[in-house]
Amino acid sequence: MNTALTASGILTKRENSMKIYEASTAPNARRVRMFLAEKNVDMEYVQLDIAAGENLNSENRAKNPTTKIPFLELDDGTCIGETLAICRYFEETVSDNPLMGRTPLEKAQVEMWQRRVEFYFMMQVGMCFQHSTGYFKDRMTPVPEYGAVAGKAATKYLDDLNAQLADSKYLVGDYFSIADINLICALDFARVVKIKMSDEHTHLLRWYQDVSARPSAKA
Numbered sequence: 394m395n396t397a398l399t400a401s402g403i404l405t406k407r408e409n410s411m412k413i414y415e416a417s418t419a420p421n422a423r424r425v426r427m428f429l430a431e432k433n434v435d436m437e438y439v440q441l442d443i444a445a446g447e448n449l450n451s452e453n454r455a456k457n458p459t460t461k462i463p464f465l466e467l468d469d470g471t472c473i474g475e476t477l478a479i480c481r482y483f484e485e486t487v488s489d490n491p492l493m494g495r496t497p498l499e500k501a502q503v504e505m506w507q508r509r510v511e512f513y514f515m516m517q518v519g520m521c522f523q524h525s526t527g528y529f530k531d532r533m534t535p536v537p538e539y540g541a542v543a544g545k546a547a548t549k550y551l552d553d554l555n556a557q558l559a560d561s562k563y564l565v566g567d568y569f570s571i572a573d574i575n576l577i578c579a580l581d582f583a584r585v586v587k588i589k590m591s592d593e594h595t596h597l598l599r600w601y602q603d604v605s606a607r608p609s610a611k612a
């Protein structure tokens with residue numbers, strides 16, 4: 394079904410709908426799909442072959458100068474890049490199931506954990522992937538030593554995440570949020586570079602089982 398949002402956040406059927414350009418295996422793309430699944434937003438997804446560099450062509454570069462996916466194209470042609478900015482757009486336009494906090498305190502806590510997961514875990518996993526596999530060597534210079542350092546930093550941060558989840562159902566208390574979405578997408582992708590939870594991460598493992606069972610995790 395083609396749908397679009399009205400200013401009040403009501404989903405309506407439209408001839409031309411907004412689209413998200415993405416790649417089904419990319420972790421940032423999954424963050425957005427999972428976020429929209431939690432909010433029951435139906436979306437048209439356009440697949441770009443990032444290994445072949447389709448995201449780098451002039452048409453896509455004109456829409457999104459960073460060339461990174463995912464990016465959102467609205468009905469009027471406006472494009473929004475950056476995973477978090479896309480999620481913010483839907484958080485503001487679709488009132489159902491807020492995922493970025495409901496009170497000033499919760500919003501700050503969600504942002505704190507979202508940023509920690511992004512900077513101290515997901516980014517390190519990404520650098521480990523890019524620098525140790527050479528997957529994007531046609532567009533960057535891999536430095537394997539840097540990849541190894543980043544991988545170690547990501548693995549070490551699993552201990553901090555485990556500690557946070559010792560007394561907390563989700564990263565922010567009992568409130569399932571975008572921070573949890575970010576973490577599960579990063580953790581699943583981390584397996585590609587063999588970064589995994591250990592048996593000692595009992596709280597993180599419990600959290601992982603719980604979040605993996607959500608229907609949105611299949612997005």
Ligand SMILES: N[C@@H](CCC(=O)N[C@@H](CS)C(=O)NCC(=O)O)C(=O)O
Pocket residue numbers: 419420421422443448460461462463474475476477529532
């Ligand atoms: N800061 C961006 C990062 C996006 C990003 O790194 N996307 C990766 C896929 S997960 C990508 O586009 N890789 C293709 C490339 O680097 O050419 C965001 O949050 O959306």
